[in-house]
Amino acid sequence: MINFTQDAGFGLRGRNKSEKRFQWAGRGAIAISLAFLVIMFFSIISTGLGALQQSQIAVTVDLSAEEVDPENVGDTSFNSLLKKSLRNAFPEVESRKDKKRLYGLVSTEAAFEIERQITQDPSLLGGPQTLWVTASDDADLYISGQVDTDLPEKQRRVSDAEIALLDKLMASGAARETFNKGFFTSGDSREPEIAGILSALMGSFLTLLVCFVLSFPLGIGAAIYLEEFAPKNRMSDLIEVNINNLAAVPSIVFGLLGLAIFLGYLGLPRSTPLVGGMVLALMTLPTIIIASRAALRSVPPSFKEAALALGATPVQAVFHHVVPVAMPGMLTGAIVGMAQALGETAPLLMIGMVAFIVDVPTSVLEPATALPVQIFLWADAPERAFTEKTAAAIIVLLTFLILMNLIAILLRRKLETRF
């Protein structure tokens, strides 16, 4: 009788087993990488969410005409006003040391915040007002419940005396947590509670803009020439090998190149998105060229042949029929290159974009820093609150990376020509 089961011979038992083995190995590999991805996202998001919350403390400030001259608000020392109101709130605090501790509960920015609120709403003037000001980073830790009071006092950032003060504030409803809008609307700061990401975000945007404007036309131009027009000989082989090698060159080397040529030789301004973008463009070019060449190669040669046979010049044939079909692929390559550039830190360190930048840059010639550099800087800071900021900045960076990749996918779907 004929046998069609796996016992029929042909070494089928062994062959089937190895099929199964490979498939399970593949599934295992995917599961492991997904697990690490989930762990990474979980740890970053759980840490970073804290930075989106901010603690505020209510202070009752005397804004009567005796203290603040309504005609000349700027002359007032809001700092001493703030200290006075804090002292009033805690009359029991007497020693110099304890007072200093009390003043440390609010951010060093708090006096400016009061002044800002008055400028925005002059009707506050005339009597005592209760205003919310940002708490210091250590106070924020306690208010948001991140201080382990079981630890010995020496191992905590918040002392017993500060805890006593904060407990009293919280009991009287004078401490609250709100959404930290400032994180997205202000620049970097030495004080973690008021440090924001906008300057880095703007810096990254301007840098990427320069990078794209330079590398996209250059990259696809080079790819089109190399793929469609360059004679195929030793020279073009050599160029191809070198482009592939350049794509693998560590990015810090491009940073050194930028330092030597753009800053040293050409004398362009340090720390600016212009130079950062130029360096990143150098780094992105090979990626764009390689992706664009692959896209061009995938266009059926019959389009070009048909155009040439109709009497199109080679440039017409390529630009009318090959490039439009390859464009989605080239754009995808460019966006992937941009996403790489967005996450790049090392070359920017070399050209001075690692500076401490408080102001939000508005042009490519102003000193700026970039998102990954900001992450690097914050990760280096000792304050516990900067850890949260670091994670939050990573979330922002990842969000933009995911967005860019999403755009790449959507563009490809939308523009793809079927043939």
Place this chain on the structure above:
Amino acid sequence: MKQMTITPAAAPDPRKENPAMEQAFIQARGADVFYGDKQALFGIDLDIEEKRVTSLIGPSGCGKSTFLRAINRMNDLIPICRFDGSLTIDGQEVYDPAVDVVALRAQVGMVFQKPNPFPKSIFENVAYGLKIHGMTPSKSEMADRVEWSLKSAGLWDEVADRLDQPGNSLSGGQQQRLCIARTVAVAPKVILMDEPCSALDPIATAKVEDLIDSLREHYTIVIVTHSMQQAARISQRTAFFHLGKLIEVGNTKDIFTNPREEQTQNYITGRIG
């Protein structure tokens, strides 16, 4: 299936019978083509008459497509390909250094084996050649010319209401006729066809064959085909290639009924190929 509806005109081989006769429309003399070190065509002497359909037949790799692509210099696209000898169209040497291949290809159109419409609309497919050559300055002229071309290719009635749809939404046979419309739009003198029906079903093939027959009035057509029935149906003259050499050329009827060479006899009876 229609069979032998076209009676080939009984014209004698002008070159062999009357050497003093004026130059043929397309005339190859000692045409050699090399791919690198490998020679693909050996001293081809071939005359192709104006406003006739000439078939090039022969087994795969015999050089018939190479010869076809030598006529409009599509072989130039292959960097290692080299041409020796002489090839004239209407007395003009095609391989003269002064020849601009763009001008050559604008007047010697080509239809490929696989239908290859541009990934654009039907209208734009036909209008493309007109646009790049600046042949139709106004929009209405362009539309007229596109309509005329599609009518010439017998495709107008099928696509008149959907000119804005992509060319590759058509069926294979329609696509091939679109490619022919695209070619005739720029009013070439010669149309080269490289196995235009090999990717088509018999019904689409019959339509394209009818079309080729009707185009004969205005164009000189050279067609490479693997199908001897097709060569017999549509061409007035047939040239048989074998191993890079032109074995025999003559009136289609003579080639198929009374070949002079034994190799031709063997090929058309299916003994080599």
